Amino acid sequence: MDDLLKPVKNICTFCQMPIKNDAEAIFCNSCSSPYHRDCWAENKGCAVYGCGEKIRDENDEVTIREAIINIEYLINRNQFSEAIFEGKQYLKLDRRNSELKNLYNKAVALINNKINLMSSGDEAFGNKDYKAAEIYYKNVIKYTDETETNFVNTRLDVIREKIPEQRRRRLYTNILIIVVIIAILSALGYLGYYTFILKEDRDYAELVKTDKANDLRTMEKMIGKYETFLRNYSDGKNKSKALDRINNYSFQIASNYYKEDWKLALKYYNKIKSTLDPEEAKILFNNIYNVAYGEYSQKVSNGKKLNGLGKFSESLNELNNAKLILTVFPETAMYRDINILEANISLLNKKISSVVKYNELEREIREQDKMLVNLSSSGNPGSITRIISARVTEIRDDGIYLCREPDSRTVVAIRNNDGDYTVGQAILVNTERKGDYNYKDFGKEINLALYEVISDNVEEKLYSSDERQSILERINNLRDQKVKIDSLFKLNLL
Structure with missing residues (x-):
């Protein structure tokens, strides 16, 4: 188990x-x-x-030894196929025999060399490359047996006859090819001469043929064509002629069109100023400069006017354009204004950046005024109260003060029963509308809104003094800020 x-x-x-x-x-x-x-x-x-x-017994050992000797014999006689076949047979009996394997591998390598050389020789022979075929066949004889050697020698005899004939044919062919190449080169040379050497003359003649410029557009067009011609033929024999035509048209544009477009005139003046007579160049430049200076002055004047109207962005645009004109003439008297112009531009930028803040201040002042009006109305229904910030401009005989509001430049009439004001005094008071005030000024009837200052006793009844004080202080602060911005807005440009 x-x-x-x-x-x-x-x-x-x-x-x-x-x-x-x-x-x-x-x-x-x-x-x-x-x-x-x-x-x-x-x-x-x-x-x-x-x-x-x-x-294996002793007889097998003897048989294999004899086979090795026989295979070596076959290899020495260049009978590689027979050696390979016999090696295969005995390797079946003794696969581990290294001597048999070496002989087998040697026979295979030699027959491969023979096949490669023979194939290359046959291919060269078929392609009529007899010189290469001769080399291959001479080398393959080292690996051929008697029968194959006879075949190879026959091929070599044929090759020796073919090589001289092929050389003669090749010589005749080469001569013919050389003649044809010379003819082709001659034709190409003439064609190249016509196409390339004469191309500059042909292109220039075509330009002159189409050159019928008689106005600004056609002259600029022709200048562009001549400049393109010079780029294509920078060292051509017609270079001086093309330059003369460019200079001529540039001078015509700079001389005839500087009033309409001084920038274009300056562009073409810069192209030709080195070719002009000094006195002629000076006169032409002064003409262009004067027109540019007039445009510069106009833009500065427009900027100042727009600034006075409160159109700061439009004014800034005009001054920036004026600055562009200055940069075109950096070494002239006009350029001395650059510092003033930059200061004005800086001032306008400050004004523009203050516009938003100014609008915010106005909005908040309106809101605070509304809050104060609501408080006053709640204590005395039907009354119309208003906080007025103004400056006293005149004192009437009847005790009425004429005051001008700085924001709206509006003149209002104010009655104050509890205090006295002086001309030029800035006031901030809480008032109540009391109708209109009429008076004559040099025979002219003047009608103003009349406001009466609310006394402290009445105000205490209407609403809390703390709340009132807080609102008034806030309004006063906002108005102070607004006055500062107003003073900035009122600054004139240099």
Whole structure:
């Protein structure tokens, strides 16, 4: 029972029966397959497909030795196919014989060399490249047997006859080719001479033929064409002629159109100023400069007017354009205004950046005024109250003060029963509308809105003094800020 439960270590590869003990086991030296000793002897070696391990006796050893000698003989006679065949046969008997393998590999390498040389020689011969074929065939003789050597020698004889004939034919062909090439080169030379050497003359003649400029547009067009011509032929023989035409048209544009477009005139003046007579150049430049200076002065004047009207962005645009004109003339008397112009531009930028803040101040002042009016109205329904910030301009005989509001420049009449004001005094008072005030000024009837200052006693009844004080202080602060911005807005440009 214990014997049956023991695991079987090996199975005989030949009879497929278990090998019960190690004493009767034998293993193949090549593939390590297990066998019974009797099965190994019966099969005369390994039974695995592809394994060449066999039991050899002394006769087999002698036979293999003779085969090696015979294979060496066949190789020496350049009979490589027979040597390969015989090597394959004996390698089946003794796959592990290294001497047989070396001879087999040598025969294979030699026959490959022979086949490659023969194939290359045949290909060269077929392509009528007899010189190359001769070299290949001479080399392949080292690897050919007697029959193949006769074939190769025959080919070599044919090649020796063909080479002189081929050389003569090649010589005649080369002469013909040279003649044809010379003819082609001559034709190409003439064509190249006409196409390239004469191309400049042809292009210039075409330009002159189409040159009928008689106004600004056509003159600019022709200048562009001549400049393109000069870029294409920078060192051409017609360069001076093209330059003369460019200079002529540039002078005409600068002289005739500087009043309409001084920038364009200056552009063409800069092209030709080095070619002009100094006195002529000076006169032309002064003409252009004077027109530019007039435009500059006009833009500065427009900027100042627009600034006075409160159109700061439009004014800034005019001054920036004026600055562009100055930068075109950096070494002239006009350029001395650059610092003043930049200061004005800086001032306008400050004004523009203050516009938003100014609008915010006005909005908040209106809101605070509204809050104060609402408070006053709640204490005395039906009354119309208003906080007035103004400056006293005149004191009437009847005790009425004429005051001008700085924001709207509006003149209002104010009656104050509890205090006295002086001309020029700035006041900030809470008032109540009391109708209109009429008076004559140099015979002219004047009608103003009349406001009466609310006394402190009345104000205390209307609303809390703390709340009133807080609103008034806020309004006063906002108006102070607004006055500062107003003073900035009223600044004139230099």
